[in-house]
Amino acid sequence: MSELHTPRQKISALIITYNEMGYIEKCIDSVSFADEIIVVDSFSTDGTYEYLQKRDKVNVIQNPFENFTAQKSFALRQASNDWILFLDADEVVNTKLQEEIVETVNNPKACEAYWFYRKFMFQNTKLNFSGWQTDKNHRLFRKSKARFTDKKIVHETLEVDGNSCILKEKLTHFCYKNYEDYKGKMLHYGRLKAKEAFYKEKHFNYLFMIVKPFWKFFNHYILRLGFLDGKKGIIICYLNALGVLERYRELKRLEKKNQLTYYLVMP
Template sequence: MSTKAKLSAVIITYNEVDYIKDCIESILFADEIIVVDSFSTDGTWEYLQNHPKITAIQHPFENFTKQKSYALSCAQYNWVYFFDADERVTPKLEKEIILTINNPTAKDAYWNYRTFMFKNKRLYFSGWQTDKVYRLFKKNSCEFINERIVHETLKVNGTEGILKEKLIHYSYKNYEDYKGKMLKYGQLKAKESFLKGKKWNVLQQYLRPTWKFFNHYIIRLGILDGAKGVTICYLNALGVYERFRELKKLQSE
């Protein structure tokens, strides 16, 4: 009789007190839950410490890739589901994950499509309709790519598959929160570009954000999302603008 596969759920957090409870509730089926917190100040850390099923660890944040690599090293089981505090595993996705890790012909890593939520309503277009990320994978076959310090991804030494069920993504809490997130991503992306030797120029500063907005709002049908589409497409474009503004600043230092 084969032994049931064990699963480590791994999450990184910083000031997620409004979202972390529902996140944890959705992954309680995992055999262990590892949460690495970068010194939250809003009550997130206290919640993590007091939860009986969570192994809570504090670790200083340098960039997303290093933080996730550290968190991954804390997992004791080979099968890992690595997701974010603003994401939720649905009951159908839970069943698929359990079936997958207990399948003897399972792949080494799986992409997970996501449903983007604008507050509590689904966003259907605006470039997010094909959004997918690595979430379920074997620890001994995968590692985070060091050169990517934001929008981190895995290097998979093996086979890949795609989960059928979608992960729910509550990325947009409110305007200021999402704006801050896009600006932070832009700054980290600028650092990544700078380390690769990429140079700022005025055409990129203005054309790339304009193209980002046009692509997501017109080509990828953000216009059909109404006012929500305008907001998301603008803020995503703002993140691109910030990337090149920050790159110019880094070059002048």
């Protein structure tokens, strides 16, 4: 058996899911080298949970979704190994990256956490620009040296007690399956960002609702060269801007709901 399949340091691969059929199959295949695979599912309705139950080596647990940080923190508590490889369901670890991960965790001089740069895929075509050129995320880390901060409920942030390094190989991110799927994700993220802002007592602003989405599109499509991605760039940049617009729409709704509740409970 090759060293790739028998790492000296054991790795727990963690994934959270909700309605991820079409993505999760490739993701699970790409982390089969890990010593355990734990998937926390938010009660999917598209067959994701049933599919995962049939996969060898996969321990799937259903847990109600509160927000991304809470769900990932719950998944982290289920892991039995110190080294954690935490992926989104639409991410894939290629063979070279698998080898780099195994080599890294077995290096006595390893850092406590590692950033991954990502290669974005629009369906099966690479997305070269549109604001994603410098995107990177913590995906590999020691459980004993890191935790997800509760200051953010979307685009969760890992707090690391120690050094963070960067792996050479890129993680493949299949960000775009189809228009409705990506639109749904952007609207969902926008609403969660609104809740995050509301909890921090940030207030709705009409000017921001107009300017921020426009800036998002202009920044990603013009300044970050989204136009070089052709039609793909227009679609991605528009839907990213739509997510920002939804954030302010939802923040407005939350403030109105809060005001109504306040007046109803007033003596």
